[in-house]
Amino acid sequence: MNKNNFMKAMGMIDEDLIKDADTSYTGEKTFANAEELYSESKPEIVVSGVDVYHGTVWKKILAVAATFVIVTGGVGGGAYYFSQMKNSDNNIEDNIEYASIYDKLKANREKYMMNTVLCVFDGAGGGYSHLESEEQNEFFEYMDQFDLITETENISKTARHLKFNFGTDENIYYIFDLYENGDYSWTDTSTEKTTYHSFINGKESFDDLMKMYKLDDISSDLFNWNDVNEEEIKGFIDESYSSSFDPTSSLLNTAIKHEGTKTKMYEFEDGDQINNIILSCDWIRAGEFDFSDYYSINGMSLSEDGYMAGYNNGYFVVYKLKDIMYLDKLRLIWEECMIPMDDAFFDIDPDTLINELHQTFSNARNASWINGCTGIPQGKPNYDTKVRYYSIINSVEFIDEIASLEWIGTTEAEIEAETGERKEQGFYYSNGFYTVHEGDKTLNIYPDGYMSIRGIGCYKLKNENDTGKLQEIFEKHLQIDRFSEFAEDINKGINNYENLSAHYTYTYNINGVTDEVSGYLSVDARNEKMYMTGEGTEGGKAVTMEIVMNGCDISAAKVIEKGTGEKRFVGVYGYSNGYASPPPVNHYIYLCKDIENDLTPRLYSAQDNCTDMTMDTANDGSMNIMYHEAVVDNESKTYKDVALVLSKKGQVLSYRATYPNSSVSFVLDNYVFDSPDFTIEDVDSVFNTIKAEQDENTNNTD
Secondary structure (H helix, E strand, O other): HHHHHHHHHOOOOOHHHHHOOOOOOOOOOEOOOHHHOOOOOOOOOOOOOOOEEEEEEOOOOHHHHHHHHHHHHHHOOOHHHOOOOHHHHHHHHOOOOOOOOOHHHOOOOHHHHHEEEEOOOOOEEEEEEOOOOHHHHHHHHOOOOOOOOOOOOOOEOOEEHHHEEOOOOOOOOEEEEOOOOOEEEEEEEOOEEEEEEEEOOOOHHHHHHHHHHHOOHHHHHHHHEEEHHHHHHHHHHHHOHHHOOOOOOOOOOOOEEEEOEEEEEEEOOOOOHHHEEEEOEEEEEEEOOOOOOOEEOOOOEEEOEEEEEEEOOOEEEEEEOOOOHHHHHHHHHHHOOOEEEHHHHHHHOOHHHHHHHHHHOOOEEEEEEEEOOOOOOOOOOOOOOOOEEEEOOOOHEEEEEEEHHEEEEOOOHHHHHHHHEEOOOOEEEEEEEEEEEEOOOOEEEEEOOOEEOOEEEEEEOHHHHHHHHHHHHHHHHEEEOHHHHHHHHHHHHHOOOEEEEEEEEEEEEEEEEEEEEEEEEEEEEOOOEEEEEEEEEEOEEEEEEEEEEOOOOEEEEEEOOOOOEEEEEEEEEOOOOOOOOOOOOOOHHHHHHHHHHHHHHOOHHHHHEEEEEEEEOOOOOOEEEEEEEEEEOOOOEEEEEEEEEEOOOOOEEEEEEEOEEEEEEEEEEEEEEEEOOOOOOOHHHHHHHHHHOOOOHHHHOO
């Protein structure tokens, strides 16, 4: 949508409405509730792409127009709809480097009006045209509780979501989209940049903001949110079930009964019969689906207690039976439509598998390795997640030897049950897996003896003893790249020694302004304990700090502003956790993890991102590594130069990254490894003291 369309929306507002707007503001909020606003005496405003809105005495005419413009945009993403709405007024903001879009908005918040819209599926929306300053302050106070900087790779969009818009009379500059599951995005329309995040408390944040701005009435009155009509269920079936039903494929026409970690396979022939049973029941909307005991049928999930979940129009939805009397009907699906599968079903034609592998993957050049949790809760991989990259020395021979092993068919559910477990952070792969991408096809090979090809099928070794041969194939044909090799050195260097004592200096410079913290650290690597002190500046404020790690990824910190005694951070946290305010960034072990992950990002491409790597080995065995790396932000690309020094055993001794307008460095000096006279503070005691103080602060807040 461009500026002309915005002015067109302005022109749709009745003149009488504009006259009414000249009256003094009463402080009363107004929302677009169709039932409340519809009458012959009120002018009707129709906006393309959304429900009909009926005008009332809007007190901020331009804000109303902005609301209509946003609603017309629907759920499809702010950057596209406002790519034409750039204005020179925003140039000053764009010339300053901010940690996040939210920080940029907050620093310039006085310039913008704020409105909120509750959206359902595509296009439908209703909300408040203009929120007063006190209501805007409530929003920023609420958001400041959370880490809004850390990004995630993707989010899951739910059918209902909140949209907060920040703009002037003519333009919308910032959009905050919050989905019901706690996933959210920030869009800066002046730069066409969108970032993706997730609240650590999930749905609670959505509910909090719904309550804060009294949007529940809109949800029920304007949208009849809890009611589900037959057309919606038909759309759900089309997307979650019918589109994936393939009567020619024996592997796809299957259902899986999940009971905890146990699974049982079924097959079915008549998909229409299942469709008709679902359509014969009345459904209402539900909040959550229990994925511990259910049937999975080609993308659709059904439970024996009458719940159903899947995707509708690209959004995750959950339904439940409107009345328990429909349960007998629903039960016919697993009692009459599905037949238990026998072992003969899993026999496959080896020639077909060999041909499929060769046709798709014989030209592949690269492979990746992922071990640990696949979820990225706050934009960082979990502490124990490892990603490595390999080149395939000879892809034809690699595929030949993989295909020469004897494989039989299996299911994705069995692969999950046998290769890992589902945790809160995501699925945890105990022994990892290799991935080969070629076009839109993905080949996953598991050292446990399993293999899957996206869109084709799942397989396992017929002879379990062949897992040793599989490992030999990996070692013969896959060569780790240099960046992953150094990442592996750093990973091992976190705990392959006894102890460390050192002085450190951490420095961060942005646009010529420098923060620096220095202090002492002690690490008991065998017991995964660390104690650090620090003194210097953080955010331009003089601070002192104390940081401990009390076991694997269990940390606590206390940062105090020297001049005022203000507690900038007091609390317990982990490497990937969200937090009310950012903890200190000079945590030595977490810094090592950051460098490891920087060398092996999830979307890494050695050919495109890194050049000019050099490595020299000093007389003491330490490694001096330098490389030039691309930093891609949307479609723009800048570069950073990295200088890294590792000890012979992989410990980080110094790190410096230089960007066009900023730099960061961490340097150890006077360091001593594996001293027989090593001592460390009582980490347990310090940790418990900080935790108790955090709990006390939480109780006082409540």
